[in-house]
Amino acid sequence: MADLATTNLNANTVADDYIAQVARKRLYSGLMLLFFVVLMVSGFQVASTRNGGSFWGGIDNFFDYPAEVVSEAWANLDQLPGFMWEYLPALLETFNIAALSTLIGAAFAVVLSLLSTRGLARFPRLIPVFRRIMDATRAIPEIVVALVLIFIMGGGPVPAMIAIAIHTAGALGKLFSEVNENADLKPIDGLASVGASWSQRMLLGVVPQVAPNWLSYALLRLEINIRASAILGFVGAGGLGYELKNAISWGPGRFDEAAAMFIILFLTIMIVDQVSSYFRDRLVHGAAGRS
Amino acid sequence: MAMLDSSADLSLQATQLFRRKRMTTFAVLLAIVAYFAYIFVAFDIPALWQRANAENAKTLVADAYSYKTHVTMDNRNSEITVSIEGDRKARYTEANEPDWVVRGDETTEIDLGDGHLVTFAPNFVTYDVPDFGLMTFEVSRSRGVIQTYPVDADQLPDWISASKNRVGITTDAGRLSVTRNRSEVFRYFNGWELFFFALESPYYGKSFGEISGLALNGEAAAIFHDFWHNPLWRHGAVVWALFETILMAFLGTLGAAILALPLAFMAARNFAPLFAVRFAVRRFFDFVRGVDALIWTIILTRAFGLGPLTGALAILITDSGTFGKIFSEALENVDSKQIEGIQSTGAKPLQRYRFGVLPQIIPVLLSQVLYFLESNTRSATVIGAITGGGIGLMLVQAIITQKDWEEVSYYIVLIILMVMFMDWFSGWLRKRLIRGK
Numbered sequence: 001m002a003d004l005a006t007t008n009l010n011a012n013t014v015a016d017d018y019i020a021q022v023a024r025k026r027l028y029s030g031l032m033l034l035f036f037v038v039l040m041v042s043g044f045q046v047a048s049t050r051n052g053g054s055f056w057g058g059i060d061n062f063f064d065y066p067a068e069v070v071s072e073a074w075a076n077l078d079q080l081p082g083f084m085w086e087y088l089p090a091l092l093e094t095f096n097i098a099a100l101s102t103l104i105g106a107a108f109a110v111v112l113s114l115l116s117t118r119g120l121a122r123f124p125r126l127i128p129v130f131r132r133i134m135d136a137t138r139a140i141p142e143i144v145v146a147l148v149l150i151f152i153m154g155g156g157p158v159p160a161m162i163a164i165a166i167h168t169a170g171a172l173g174k175l176f177s178e179v180n181e182n183a184d185l186k187p188i189d190g191l192a193s194v195g196a197s198w199s200q201r202m203l204l205g206v207v208p209q210v211a212p213n214w215l216s217y218a219l220l221r222l223e224i225n226i227r228a229s230a231i232l233g234f235v236g237a238g239g240l241g242y243e244l245k246n247a248i249s250w251g252p253g254r255f256d257e258a259a260a261m262f263i264i265l266f267l268t269i270m271i272v273d274q275v276s277s278y279f280r281d282r283l284v285h286g287a288a289g290r291s
Numbered sequence: 292m293a294m295l296d297s298s299a300d301l302s303l304q305a306t307q308l309f310r311r312k313r314m315t316t317f318a319v320l321l322a323i324v325a326y327f328a329y330i331f332v333a334f335d336i337p338a339l340w341q342r343a344n345a346e347n348a349k350t351l352v353a354d355a356y357s358y359k360t361h362v363t364m365d366n367r368n369s370e371i372t373v374s375i376e377g378d379r380k381a382r383y384t385e386a387n388e389p390d391w392v393v394r395g396d397e398t399t400e401i402d403l404g405d406g407h408l409v410t411f412a413p414n415f416v417t418y419d420v421p422d423f424g425l426m427t428f429e430v431s432r433s434r435g436v437i438q439t440y441p442v443d444a445d446q447l448p449d450w451i452s453a454s455k456n457r458v459g460i461t462t463d464a465g466r467l468s469v470t471r472n473r474s475e476v477f478r479y480f481n482g483w484e485l486f487f488f489a490l491e492s493p494y495y496g497k498s499f500g501e502i503s504g505l506a507l508n509g510e511a512a513a514i515f516h517d518f519w520h521n522p523l524w525r526h527g528a529v530v531w532a533l534f535e536t537i538l539m540a541f542l543g544t545l546g547a548a549i550l551a552l553p554l555a556f557m558a559a560r561n562f563a564p565l566f567a568v569r570f571a572v573r574r575f576f577d578f579v580r581g582v583d584a585l586i587w588t589i590i591l592t593r594a595f596g597l598g599p600l601t602g603a604l605a606i607l608i609t610d611s612g613t614f615g616k617i618f619s620e621a622l623e624n625v626d627s628k629q630i631e632g633i634q635s636t637g638a639k640p641l642q643r644y645r646f647g648v649l650p651q652i653i654p655v656l657l658s659q660v661l662y663f664l665e666s667n668t669r670s671a672t673v674i675g676a677i678t679g680g681g682i683g684l685m686l687v688q689a690i691i692t693q694k695d696w697e698e699v700s701y702y703i704v705l706i707i708l709m710v711m712f713m714d715w716f717s718g719w720l721r722k723r724l725i726r727g728k
Contacts, residue, residue, distance in 0.1 A: 047539070047603050050598050052679070054600075064594065139711045139714065144706060147690045156334070156335075227583050231673055231677075269581050
């Protein structure tokens with residue numbers, strides 16, 4: 001654009017340049033959009049050809065299964081509460097897997113995040129090591145760990161719990177360390193000046209500052225983990241997912257039980273969702289009276 | 292708000308506050324301990340140690356970095372085959388057999404190293420273990436396996452398990468098992484055998500230098516073909532499965548975003564003045580989000596069959612609820628001044644949205660979409676295991692067959708690398724798109 005500076009900047013050239021620039025920008029955006037649309041369409045086509053049934057063949061049947069389940073549940077409506085009661089222990093197990101793994105994962109996340117935050121770390125040289133540990137544990141999908149542990153330990157809630165806890169430690173660790181970075185360092189300096197050890201500095205200087213945000217993230221994670229725990233049950237880790245799989249592969253005749261399980265799972269997720277969003281709001285924005 | 296407490300009062304208050312806080316902390320800790328105690332009972336932890344199978348763990352770890360070559364003799368016709376992992380697709384021919392198997396006229400000698408020597412002959416097998424002696428096993432159709440040991444039969448060491456019809460011997464050098472139907476020797480080696488080329492490939496056993504030399508001489512395509520279609524490791528299929536998993540995540544995430552954007556306008560207070568519409572759309576989002584991905588997966592599998600499309604649609608439906616919620620919140624936070632500015636130039640509603648609203652929410656939108664793209668790669672692995680698509684399915688199959696743990700560890704490494712790559716890629720794209728080039 002050196003010639004622009006030397007030639008006279010009359011309004012015409014500026015306007016022409018602007019129009020040309022806009023046209024170029026539009027062309028690029030248009031091409032990007034076209035590329036994107038082609039990518040999506042061809043992607044769906046590829047996925048469709050690899051699928052057992054096609055999209056257009058299946059779209060009509062979309063409501064068949066829900067309709068079957070609902071009609072069977074409707075026919076045995078009086079038994080539904082009984083089924084819900086019957087599967088409550090399985091639901092409790094699914095919830096316990098999620099709760100325990102959140103608790104354990106969060107505990108590890110706290111330590112990992114404190115060790116990998118600049119300014120707080122106990123061993124500043126090892127910060128990259130702890131960060132990579134968090135990256136790796138975050139990258140491991142729960143199903144990988146769960147399946148391997150099921151092979152070693154046999155089925156049951158513990159493999160799923162460990163698998164979710166490992167992923168939670170990495171995922172929460174990253175969020176926690178972002179929170180830690182915003183912590184005020186003055187209380188820590190103060191504590192250091194009176195001879196507090198590293199754990200005392202963290203416990204008394206950092207934790208009170210960041211605990212509300214930590215708790216908020218942990219609650220959000222609990223929601224996610226309940227879903228994960230239900231899914232892992234489906235591949236053999238116990239809890240409601242496992243019962244659901246059995247009821248579904250049984251086919252018609254046990255759809256009423258499946259419906260009962262759908263309902264209690266849906267309700268649990270909704271309740272946890274609502275309760276946690278209420279508490280998260282309070283934790284981050286303070287209680288209604290105080291703010 | 293000047294409080295005229297005396298210092299004594301203040302210290303009393305402070306002490307009380309401290310005591311209350313301490314009590315709260317103590318109560319929380321107690322609750323957690325009580326919860327752990329409850330879990331200990333509810334998850335039946337003591338029984339876990341009994342159920343846990345250390346042998347499985349050992350095979351898993353050993354198999355992850357080593358492989359075994361089977362030398363098998365069919366005791367009915369004395370035919371001997373040498374193959375890797377006993378796999379039909381990895382059977383040696385007479386020509387390329389390993390040199391530790393020496394075939395004679397009548398007997399075949401198998402050298403397990405460190406002085407361990409096994410001999411296969413029609414109807415009998417011998418195993419010479421250093422510092423122990425020669426064992427002979429005669430196979431008889433009517434009387435089972437007739438065993439001769441250098442020690443008395445009741446003083447057998449615990450690495451020999453013997454019964455009338457079966458003998459199993461495990462030493463550091465390998466394993467021998469003899470039954471009426473067949474005799475089999477395993478010898479263990481480190482590494483992932485045949486990872487690059489199968490036995491029948493002309494490139495098997497060649498060094499990297501030789502291969503690159505051949506590649507330069509115009510055989511690159513043939514070399515790649517043999518590698519890609521390796522019947523044991525199936526590299527082509529694995530790469531395709533990885534692609535399928537990423538495809539599921541991509542289609543699901545972007546499809547959800549496209550579906551959620553117009554709906555989000557209907558759920559935002561400042562764009563949908565009608566309360567009923569807003570309420571309906573918001574409850575719809577809640578419903579879609581609340582019905583777990585698992586349930587959607589089940590419903591969709593019934594309608595569309597197994598495959599990647601089903602997985603993509605499951606992600607699409609679940610995430611459209613989440614995106615709808617996030618997008619509508621972002622829309623409620625847009626600055627109305629820009630929209631008014633556009634409106635003052637006489638722009639129609641669609642133009643107002645395009646030039647007044649979209650530029651404001653695009654950064655939020657993109658960063659959320661990219662974040663979900665990364666996390667959905669992980670979900671797609673899990674959903675693929677249920678709906679039958681992608682690397683998740685291959686992993687589950689490999690684990691269920693419980694045969695090839697080196698394949699399992701290979702898939703696990705690939706999955707972790709894939710997720711890390713998507714993590715890095717979405718971060719890179721986010722930086723480029725949002726913070727400018």
